[in-house]
Amino acid sequence: MSTIDRPGVVGTTHRDAVTKPLFWTKSRSTRIGDAVTYMIIAVMSIVILFPVFWMLSTSLKENSEVFLFPPRWVPKELLWENYPKALTFLPFGLYFRNTAIVTAMCVVGQLLSSPLVAFAFARLHARGRDALFLLVLATMMLPAQVTMIPLFMLFKVAGLVDTFVPLILPNFFGGAFFIFLLRQFFLTISPELADAAKIDGCGYFQTYSRIYLPLSKPALATVAIFTFMWTWNDFMGPLIYLNREQNWTLTLGLSRFRGIYGTTPWNLLMAASLVTVLPLIVLFFFAQRYFIQGIVITGVKG
Amino acid sequence: MALATRKSKMGTMARQEERTFYLFISPWIFGFLLFTAGPIMASLFFSFTFYDVVTPPRWIGIGNYTGLLADELFWQSLKVTALYAAGSVFLGIAASLFIAILLNRNIRGVSIFRTIFYLPSVISGVAVSLLFMWILNSDFGVVNFVLWKLFRIQGPTWLMSQTWVIPSMVFMSLWGIGGSIVLYLARLQGIPTELFEAAEIDGANYWRRLRSITLPLMTPVIFFNMLTGVIGSFQVFTQAYVMTNGGPNNASLFYILYLYRNAFRYWRMGYASAQAWIMFLILLVLTVILLRTSSRWVYYEAG
Numbered sequence: 001m002s003t004i005d006r007p008g009v010v011g012t013t014h015r016d017a018v019t020k021p022l023f024w025t026k027s028r029s030t031r032i033g034d035a036v037t038y039m040i041i042a043v044m045s046i047v048i049l050f051p052v053f054w055m056l057s058t059s060l061k062e063n064s065e066v067f068l069f070p071p072r073w074v075p076k077e078l079l080w081e082n083y084p085k086a087l088t089f090l091p092f093g094l095y096f097r098n099t100a101i102v103t104a105m106c107v108v109g110q111l112l113s114s115p116l117v118a119f120a121f122a123r124l125h126a127r128g129r130d131a132l133f134l135l136v137l138a139t140m141m142l143p144a145q146v147t148m149i150p151l152f153m154l155f156k157v158a159g160l161v162d163t164f165v166p167l168i169l170p171n172f173f174g175g176a177f178f179i180f181l182l183r184q185f186f187l188t189i190s191p192e193l194a195d196a197a198k199i200d201g202c203g204y205f206q207t208y209s210r211i212y213l214p215l216s217k218p219a220l221a222t223v224a225i226f227t228f229m230w231t232w233n234d235f236m237g238p239l240i241y242l243n244r245e246q247n248w249t250l251t252l253g254l255s256r257f258r259g260i261y262g263t264t265p266w267n268l269l270m271a272a273s274l275v276t277v278l279p280l281i282v283l284f285f286f287a288q289r290y291f292i293q294g295i296v297i298t299g300v301k302g
Numbered sequence: 303m304a305l306a307t308r309k310s311k312m313g314t315m316a317r318q319e320e321r322t323f324y325l326f327i328s329p330w331i332f333g334f335l336l337f338t339a340g341p342i343m344a345s346l347f348f349s350f351t352f353y354d355v356v357t358p359p360r361w362i363g364i365g366n367y368t369g370l371l372a373d374e375l376f377w378q379s380l381k382v383t384a385l386y387a388a389g390s391v392f393l394g395i396a397a398s399l400f401i402a403i404l405l406n407r408n409i410r411g412v413s414i415f416r417t418i419f420y421l422p423s424v425i426s427g428v429a430v431s432l433l434f435m436w437i438l439n440s441d442f443g444v445v446n447f448v449l450w451k452l453f454r455i456q457g458p459t460w461l462m463s464q465t466w467v468i469p470s471m472v473f474m475s476l477w478g479i480g481g482s483i484v485l486y487l488a489r490l491q492g493i494p495t496e497l498f499e500a501a502e503i504d505g506a507n508y509w510r511r512l513r514s515i516t517l518p519l520m521t522p523v524i525f526f527n528m529l530t531g532v533i534g535s536f537q538v539f540t541q542a543y544v545m546t547n548g549g550p551n552n553a554s555l556f557y558i559l560y561l562y563r564n565a566f567r568y569w570r571m572g573y574a575s576a577q578a579w580i581m582f583l584i585l586l587v588l589t590v591i592l593l594r595t596s597s598r599w600v601y602y603e604a605g
């Protein structure tokens with residue numbers, strides 16, 4: 001084992017602390033390199049975090065203070081009442097509820113369908129399986145815009161435009177990306193477990209639900225989190241399918257906020273934006289490793 | 303005799319397994335036929351018709367395609383998208399690779415920095431578009447203030463300038479490179495330490511090791527990033543719709559924005575379908591070209 005240990009792939013915090021060499025045991029040139037590295041990374045971190053800070057700062061300012069030049073970094077007085085003001089000007093509670101319903105249903109749909117399909121591709125033998133799996137992968141390459149117009153017509157003919165159905169329903173038939181991710185994960189589970197279950201009299205579905213699902217909680221969490229993130233942020237879907245304001249989602253409401261107000265009330269707009277992204281930020285901090293895991297397993301950036 | 307019964311029994315089990323397989327994947331097959339295969343064929347058909355939703359589609363042959371080739375806005379949208387793709391893919395790869403290499407230097411607190419760099423990728427969409435409209439505001443935006451304060455430069459009008467609107471969006475895309483950083487970092491941490499130790503014994507310094515070991519080993523990820531980056535550029539919609547609505551003077555008329563307008567603003571469904579198919583063909587050709595040339599510069603470990 002080398003003296004300088006390399007950190008593992010994910011979740012290395014505790015290993016860092018144990019195996020990283022202490023600062024003063026490193027050579028001089030390494031120390032200078034480290035110092036420069038820290039400086040560059042620190043400056044970049046500030047640049048990266050600044051927009052989020054600026055969103056918060058602007059959201060707490062008085063309207064005249066927003067347009068001060070030079071800008072005031074921290075508001076003189078923290079105007080928390082901007083938040084109720086921003087959220088009651090438009091029915092944000094309603095948008096929030098709509099977004100939550102659509103997102104929750106999409107997550108449920110993906111969790112019901114994708115793992116089952118992925119299990120079949122990973123563990124059941126059948127003629128045509130590999131060709132079908134290639135087809136699954138091929139659909140990942142297809143740009144959504146190719147099917148967008150006929151899908152719209154389909155839902156229009158079915159009388160489902162201006163409902164949540166077009167946004168939710170497709171999730172109940174498995175997503176190619178998640179099927180791929182879960183299949184990769186299932187393949188890492190020892191097939192002997194499935195064989196043992198079979199001997200104990202478990203059917204295929206029981207093997208799936210009693211052995212594979214409980215062992216795959218991290219992968220299922222990754223699926224849930226990505227579905228959550230994509231649905232919550234989705235703009236084009238709601239824009240195409242939702243008309244009446246009572247059906248609008250947060251992104252749709254937010255995009256109309258500016259037009260309604262005339263001159264842009266940046267403080268209120270930033271308050272509303274922050275409330276919109278807050279669930280994602282909170283989720284990210286609690287479930288960070290599942291985000292990272294999803295990216296690393298599939299190579300897709302989320 | 304005993305053997306024969308066992309054989310047929312195996313056959314029954316295999317058949318049962320096969321039936322279960324198709325039963326389990328039936329949701330996907332149903333979804334594929336209804337939401338992918340069917341619409342693909344419908345879209346191909348629409349692209350050869352005049353279709354305004356109100357009246358049934360009318361066959362016009364390749365009229366939509368020839369129409370598009372003569373459509374200035376179509377070429378403009380291609381130009382905008384290509385410019386953005388070139389800028390965001392190239393700068394995105396350079397920046398994320400640079401940060402990943404820095405983060406990989408055995409320093410403490412890597413996971414904290416990784417969290418910071420990944421955070422913006424979580425919050426894409428409308429809220430971020432609004433945030434950058436504010437930051438890039440020409441009169442009260444914080445970017446122009448910093449430019450003035452540090453360099454005494456009068457910043458451009460960014461999103462309101464025909465010249466600067468695409469660079470602005472490229473700049474904004476750099477905020478979301480956290481995903482690539484995580485990918486590069488994972489790959490970097492998978493490089494065996496022995497390679498570096500051997501090179502060090504041979505007298506190779508840090509830069510030499512970076513150029514001769516690290517970068518070649520990173521080429522598969524760089525290649526992957528190029529591919530997804532180009533595809534991603536053809537999907538840009540929210541920013542363009544919310545921030546500039548294609549302006550000023552169509553300088554940010556992204557491909558999908560123009561497609562969206564044709565389909566859902568002007569109800570030219572046939573025309574928009576043809577646009578979607580041309581985009582699909584462009585992406586297919588680009589992918590093939592990238593794959594063909596990749597053997598010359600992408601390093602795959604033997605085996």
